[in-house]
Amino acid sequence: MSMNKKIIVGIVLGLIIVGGAVFGVLAMRSNKTDSNMPMPATSSDSNSSSSSASGDTSKAVEATAVAIDNFAFSPQVIRVKVGQKVTWTNKDSTQHSIVADSSSSDAPDGSPISQNQTYSFTFMKAGTYTYHCGIHATMKATVIVD
Ligand SMILES: [Cu+2]
Incomplete structure (x- = not known):
């Protein structure tokens, strides 16, 4: 390799290194401005999945069978007709019971049931x-x- 070629190669390598450094700095700067861009988007869907503890009554399912599974009633909200009997089946190894929030002869007030046992109550009065x-x-x- 001649002297001139070595100099040219050196200049080219030098330009590549300097160019790479400049490009790197620019890339870092643009990354910094990019990382600030998505900030407003993160606070958009904070309350998308809120539901009350008793369940959304708009999600009522026409059913007369309720499973108690993994410490939860399923379906959580059911809709029945007056005179229909609802049966709860406990799928958990833990005992559970079905007790109306407002005590009444029209509402269930069951004793604890063990796994695979059922409790039934016939609703004779309209209401929630x-x-x-x-x-x-x-x-x-x-x-x-x-
Ligand atoms: Cu329970």
């Missing part, structure tokens, strides 16, 4: 009956009777 587990107060659900 919120209930809970007598053992685990955080387990809540609703029966709408009409």
Whole structure:
């Protein structure tokens, strides 16, 4: 390789290194401005999935069977007709019970049931009956009777 070629190669390499450094600085700067851009988007959907403990009554399911599974009533909100019998089946190894929030002869007030046992109650009066587990107060659900 001649002297001139070595100089040219050196200049070219030098330009590549300097150019790379400048490009790198510019890239870092643009990354910094980019990282500031998405900030407003993160605070947009904070309250998208809020539901009350007893369930959204608009999600009522026409059903007369309710499973108690993994410390939850499912479906959480059911809709039945006056005179229909609702049966709860406990799928958990833990005991649960079905107790109306407002004590009344028209509303269920069951004794604890063990795994695979059932409890039934016939609703004879229209109304919205919120209930809970007598053992685990955080387990809540609703029966709408009409
Ligand atoms: Cu329970």
